[in-house]
Amino acid sequence: MGAGHAHALYQHGHSTVHRMGPEAKLAAGFASVVAIATTPREAVWAFALHAAVLAAVVTAAELPPRFVLRRLAIVLPFVAFAFTIPFVAGGEEVTVLGVGLSRDGLWGTWNVLAKAVLGASVSIVVAGTTEEARIFKGLERLRVPVAITLIATFMLRYLTLIADELRRTRVAMRARGYAPRWLWEARPVASAAGAVFVRSYERGERVHAAMLARGFTGTMPELDTRTATRADWLRGATVAGVVAATALAAAVTT
Amino acid sequence: MRALAVAAHGLVFSYPDGHRALDGFDLEVSAGERVALLGPNGAGKTTFALHLNGIHVAEAGTVAIGDLRVAEPDLAEVRRRVGLVFQHADDQLFMPSVREDVAFGPANLGLRGGELDGRVERALVAVGAADVADRAPHHLSGGEKRRVALATVLAMEPDVLVLDEPTSGLDPAGRRELVEVLRSLAQTQIVITHDLPFALELCERAVIVDHGRVVAEGATAAVLGDAELLRAHRLELPYGFDPAVASRGR
Structure with a gap:
């Protein structure tokens, strides 16, 4: 079953960060990412400070550092690309280990590297301490349209089922000797995908019937009463505030 | 005679593609009774079930749940009762979680707080699933899913339970647990099933549905004992199963 992937991003725990209302966490996370992204690249001390704040949050969240590092692998492709900048960028050159590199390009690499790692870390902490369904609940409370958060919630619920269906279809195709090697042999894949789509659509209708049968009238009842408290907002504001203040100070001094 | 829990008369219904799924469907079920709906695939059993709470609306005929017609303005109450x-x-x-799923129905009825929690708790205990309350539904086993699905409607404190193929895909232990749960419930039950031993075990009365209408009914043991009738409607007992012997053991 593909069900195991449902919690790939979430690390179960009971830390202060885990218990925070999702809306406060998301708002603080978003504000922090914006502040990190707008920090001038030359202010290396500011990035060190951002990293220190993040490390403190990771500790408070009781997330194992390995958990964060492993998930940071997602930024690798971007970072790998960034390492080509010094070779292709123009301007003043510096010699590193006998190779002439663009000074501006080196700053560019640093800029991408620092911001990608720090920004992704913020997302990893938010996703690692908030169950997926509560993330969408938080977005809803931050006034993201209900239609969008509902679609996302249902997608999350049924994604594993649809993936399972696709996998079974693929096994069934292979069992009947289908082993495509060329693009023109892909037609059965397309029709299988079409069949899964139609089945998903029909499932949607059945789910809707099941909802109507239990008195659904168009709005989801508010069941998750764990909203962000004043203390949650204060904690979020403190973290985001420190990061933003650092970014502002860096912008003023450079 | 006991009061009628369900009364359906002369139901006619066609799907948009023109297929006539119900063609003069009549059924009365007394309060507290357990009735099995048997019949081949495509006979109209599920279509009938969807008329009991107004998801489908018949072109002709009437359905009543207790003293209420299945129609606006009583649809919300009908959906609570069924x-x-x-x-x-x-x-x-x-x-996202079993608890929220069980709470969905009663919350739509306007329940909140302790009253809602109590409903959810009682429904989960009734089906023996209190220990999975905080799990995600897609992480449950087939048997657990089936019992939790039952809890989601029990939480609305219905008068009538309608179960569509409740034993399909269950392993023998899951099936037995489901029988035990259903027998412990006081509600009127209409059970759509191809599992004839299950029908015999659970329901005192059986109704055979074919071509969109009720074609035969009687005590379950008698209906299942009529080999000719079963054959005429593509129903088959499992190999070696003798309903007369099986019902003697009850």
Whole structure:
């Protein structure tokens, strides 16, 4: 079953960060990412400070550092690309280990590297301490349209089922000797995908019937009463505030 | 005579593609009775079930649940009274956690706080699933899903339970647990099933549906004992199963 992937991003725990209302966490996370992204690249001390704040949050969240590092692998492709900048960028050159590199390009690499790692870390902490369904609940409370958060919630619920269906279809195709090697042999894949789509659509209708049968009238009842408290907002504001203040100070001094 | 829990008369219904799924369907079920709806695939059993709470609306005929006609303005109350357990539990369990799923129905009825929590707790205990309350529905086993799906409608405190193929895909232990749960419930039950021993075990009365109408009914043991009748409607007992012997053991 593909069900195991449902919690790939979430690390179960009971830390202060885990218990925070999702809306406060998301708002603080978003504000922090914006502040990190707008920090001038030359202010290396500011990035060190951002990293220190993040490390403190990771500790408070009781997330194992390995958990964060492993998930940071997602930024690798971007970072790998960034390492080509010094070779292709123009301007003043510096010699590193006998190779002439663009000074501006080196700053560019640093800029991408620092911001990608720090920004992704913020997302990893938010996703690692908030169950997926509560993330969408938080977005809803931050006034993201209900239609969008509902679609996302249902997608999350049924994604594993649809993936399972696709996998079974693929096994069934292979069992009947289908082993495509060329693009023109892909037609059965397309029709299988079409069949899964139609089945998903029909499932949607059945789910809707099941909802109507239990008195659904168009709005989801508010069941998750764990909203962000004043203390949650204060904690979020403190973290985001420190990061933003650092970014502002860096912008003023450079 | 006991009061009628369900009264359906002369139901006619066609799907948009023109297929006539119900063609003069009549059925009366007394309060507290357990009735098995038997019949081949495509006979109209599920279509009938969807008329009991107004998801489908008949072109002709009437359905009443107790003293209420299944129609506006009473549809909300009808949907509270009729608990429909769908064939595929995955269609019924759409919320992120079991607890929220069981709470969905009563919350739509306007319940909140302690009253809502109590309903959810009682429903989960009734089906023996209190220990999975905080799990995600897609992480449950087939048997657990089926029982939780039952809990989602029990939480609405319905008068009538309608179960569509409740034993399909269950292993023998899951099936036995379901029988035990259903026998412990006081509600009127209409059970759509191809599992004839299950029908015999649970329901005192059986109704055979074919071509969109009721074609035969009687005591379950008698209906299942009529080999000719079963054959005429594509129903078959499992190899070696003798309903007369099986019902003697009860």
